Amino acid sequence: MKIETKITEAVKAIVEELYGQQVPAKMVQLQETRPEFEGQVTLVVFPFTKMSHKAPEQTAQEIGERLKERLPEVISGFNAVKGFLNLSISSQQWISILQDIYENPNYGFTPVTEESPLVMIEYSSPNTNKPLHLGHVRNNLLGWALAKVMEANGNKVVKTNIVNDRGIHICKSMLAWLKWGNGETPESSGKKGDHLIGDYYVAFDKHYREEVKQLVAQGMDEEQAKQEAPLIKEAHAMLVKWEQNDPEVRALWRKMNEWVYAGFDETYKALGVSFDKIYYESETYLEGKEKVEEGLQKGFFYRRPDGSVWADLTSEGLDEKLLLRSDGTSVYMTQDIGTAKLRFQDYPIDKMIYVVGNEQNYHFQVLSILLDKLGFKWGKDLVHFSYGMVELPNGKMKSREGTVVDADDLIATMVADARQMSADKVNKLEDITEEEAQEIARIVGMGALKYFILKVDARKNMLFNPEESIDFNGNTGPFIQYTYARIRSILRKVEEQGARGKEQEDSSETKPLSCPLPLAPCPLALSEREISLIQKLQGFENAVKQAGTDYNPSCIANYCYDLASEYNRFYHDFSVLREEDEQKRTFRIALSAAVGQVIKNGMGLLGIEVPERM
RNA sequence: GGUCCGGUAGCUCAGUCGGAUUAGAGCAACAGCCUUCUAAGCUGUGGGUCAUGGGUUCGAGUCCCAUCCGGAUCACCA
Numbered sequence: 001m002k003i004e005t006k007i008t009e010a011v012k013a014i015v016e017e018l019y020g021q022q023v024p025a026k027m028v029q030l031q032e033t034r035p036e037f038e039g040q041v042t043l044v045v046f047p048f049t050k051m052s053h054k055a056p057e058q059t060a061q062e063i064g065e066r067l068k069e070r071l072p073e074v075i076s077g078f079n080a081v082k083g084f085l086n087l088s089i090s091s092q093q094w095i096s097i098l099q100d101i102y103e104n105p106n107y108g109f110t111p112v113t114e115e116s117p118l119v120m121i122e123y124s125s126p127n128t129n130k131p132l133h134l135g136h137v138r139n140n141l142l143g144w145a146l147a148k149v150m151e152a153n154g155n156k157v158v159k160t161n162i163v164n165d166r167g168i169h170i171c172k173s174m175l176a177w178l179k180w181g182n183g184e185t186p187e188s189s190g191k192k193g194d195h196l197i198g199d200y201y202v203a204f205d206k207h208y209r210e211e212v213k214q215l216v217a218q219g220m221d222e223e224q225a226k227q228e229a230p231l232i233k234e235a236h237a238m239l240v241k242w243e244q245n246d247p248e249v250r251a252l253w254r255k256m257n258e259w260v261y262a263g264f265d266e267t268y269k270a271l272g273v274s275f276d277k278i279y280y281e282s283e284t285y286l287e288g289k290e291k292v293e294e295g296l297q298k299g300f301f302y303r304r305p306d307g308s309v310w311a312d313l314t315s316e317g318l319d320e321k322l323l324l325r326s327d328g329t330s331v332y333m334t335q336d337i338g339t340a341k342l343r344f345q346d347y348p349i350d351k352m353i354y355v356v357g358n359e360q361n362y363h364f365q366v367l368s369i370l371l372d373k374l375g376f377k378w379g380k381d382l383v384h385f386s387y388g389m390v391e392l393p394n395g396k397m398k399s400r401e402g403t404v405v406d407a408d409d410l411i412a413t414m415v416a417d418a419r420q421m422s423a424d425k426v427n428k429l430e431d432i433t434e435e436e437a438q439e440i441a442r443i444v445g446m447g448a449l450k451y452f453i454l455k456v457d458a459r460k461n462m463l464f465n466p467e468e469s470i471d472f473n474g475n476t477g478p479f480i481q482y483t484y485a486r487i488r489s490i491l492r493k494v495e496e497q498g499a500r501g502k503e504q505e506d507s508s509e510t511k512p513l514s515c516p517l518p519l520a521p522c523p524l525a526l527s528e529r530e531i532s533l534i535q536k537l538q539g540f541e542n543a544v545k546q547a548g549t550d551y552n553p554s555c556i557a558n559y560c561y562d563l564a565s566e567y568n569r570f571y572h573d574f575s576v577l578r579e580e581d582e583q584k585r586t587f588r589i590a591l592s593a594a595v596g597q598v599i600k601n602g603m604g605l606l607g608i609e610v611p612e613r614m
Numbered sequence: 615g616g617u618c619c620g621g622u623a624g625c626u627c628a629g630u631c632g633g634a635u636u637a638g639a640g641c642a643a644c645a646g647c648c649u650u651c652u653a654a655g656c657u658g659u660g661g662g663u664c665a666u667g668g669g670u671u672c673g674a675g676u677c678c679c680a681u682c683c684g685g686a687u688c689a690c691c692a
Contacts, residue, residue, distance in 0.1 A: 034634065044633060046672065084634060308690065325690040332692050361618060362687050427652060456627060472654055474640040482654045490651050546630065558628060572656045
């Protein structure tokens with residue numbers, strides 16, 4: 001049983017005994033003891049002073065005495081300061097807690113079973129007319145981490161991606177390629193497919209603006225010029241042809257999208273993200289109409305004289321929302337209703353999470369209401385995992401102004417920086433091959449990037465300064481990875497010693513120690529530093545739960561940092577392998593192994609790999 | 615204008631259910647620590663009107679109200 005549960009139950013019983021009142025578990029507030037006081041766990045007794053009719057300190061004192069009597073094997077001492085009862089937990093207890101953690105490789109995770117609810121997470125959802133940028137990176141990393149976190153909390157997770165592969169923006173790229181491309185392909189140019197298409201999208205925009213400028217110079221007003229420019233008319237004509245299934249347009253469209261997908265796949269692979277099911281808007285965009293018609297018949301929506309269909313949400317405190325244009329074509333909202341329908345056909349969804357930027361808060365508020373009206377059981381409490389924008393020092397990223405931080409560039413820079421960093425190190429790794437060095441640089445560079453993004457609260461806007469490279473020191477991914485590598489270095493030495501004389505297994509996986517922990521009870525007296533490390537380890541379970549209920553991966557990132565710092569302090573102050581007392585040494589090895597395991601699992605939830613050496 | 619979100623050190627960010635006299639990290643600056651398990655580390659110094667004003671209570675960065683500042687959104691765009 002968890003130590004906090006034991007104490008909570010004991011306190012409840014004691015309060016009833018002393019003051020004759022039953023109190024809810026929630027009233028028993030336990031927290032970590034502040035470092036300046038003795039003890040590790042603190043009970044806040046203020047809530048009980050009303051029942052005791054005594055001063056806080058006195059109340060704390062009498063509860064403390066009873067607690068010690070009741071749990072002699074747990075509590076080795078206590079002190080009361082004001083309304084705070086600081087409890088010292090016996091070393092034995094701590095060791096037995098460590099043992100539980102150490103022996104359970106999935107410590108902190110709730111297993112997924114047949115009965116687990118099914119959570120679908122939509123993330124990434126790119127347009128196919130330009131390469132991915134930093135904003136997409138944030139989306140992808142958050143989506144992936146959230147999926148991992150939900151899984152760790154005992155949910156079946158289906159990761160999905162809805163690719164926006166149709167529309168006027170694609171036609172712009174296609175048209176530009178036809179006009180100025182001279183048959184350029186990824187192969188002929190050596191460009192990544194998504195970048196190639198992106199270049200033509202930019203080219204279209206450049207020529208288009210030129211045309212608008214000329215028309216304005218000839219006296220047309222700007223709004224009209226934007227409509228009348230020959231290029232945009234041509235693009236629209238192409239879209240119409242696409243919708244009419246024109247074979248030539250469709251063939252070109254397929255070819256160019258294939259290029260983009262090949263490019264995206266590389267980026268996704270580098271980011272370490274993947275999907276269980278990909279939907280394409282070209283296949284789903286007509287689906288929503290039927291549902292809208294259904295809603296119309298049931299009287300949820302209404303048709304205006306011009307033929308357009310609307311939902312009146314004024315009773316919900318919102319506006320009226322267009323669902324079908326007067327020409328009968330669908331809009332964004334209609335499409336999302338359509339994909340919802342398809343998804344529900346494909347999977348028995350219990351909860352739907354959309355990882356989409358906070359600029360679409362209103363959209364999802366409306367979507368939730370509409371899906372609920374249309375009878376989707378998960379519609380009402382669908383989760384819009386709404387994350388903030390990535391801002392640059394001079395504001396938002398704007399593709400037209402060329403202030404976009406390209407995902408592939410950023411990844412390459414991070415890996416190159418990591419490579420440089422290890423080359424500059426004083427204590428370099430010897431006997432390492434070029435491939436190993438490159439692999440370490442990849443893990444560390446990506447770790448730095450991912451941690452940089454995931455450590456901040458998802459819903460807040462965050463700042464990225466391209467002038468200053470992402471750090472590798474301090475509160476960073478590499479700091480945590482480094483801690484892990486240090487632990488692995490110790491454990492390798494232990495394994496070598498243990499394996500001496502025996503046959504060496506060549507699995508490089510983290511394997512359990514050959515030497516078992518001393519069984520509790522054992523006479524070891526632990527230092528404060530060791531105890532607080534175990535206490536930190538114990539906090540992992542909470543961090544995972546919190547991250548799950550709050551939909552907040554940054555909890556995990558901050559937890560991993562705390563744990564790694566605590567271990568580094570321990571590492572600095574104590575020796576593991578050179579400790580002469582056999583029991584102490586075994587204990588510290590196990591402690592290190594447990595920390596390493598939790599770091600690996602925690603970072604794994606963030607999609608961050610940890611290196612054996614660095 | 616309506617709605618939603620944010621404002622904590624020079625900079626980037628933590629701060630669980632409201633908890634301790636001194637609100638924490640990291641970066642940047644300065645000063646120390648490598649013959650010892652990996653110095654991508656450890657230790658120390660300086661740096662704050664938690665946007666502002668009220669309220670709630672044993673106690674408020676945290677909850678409530680008002681105000682100021684910043685952002686998003688309110689399309690027959692997606």
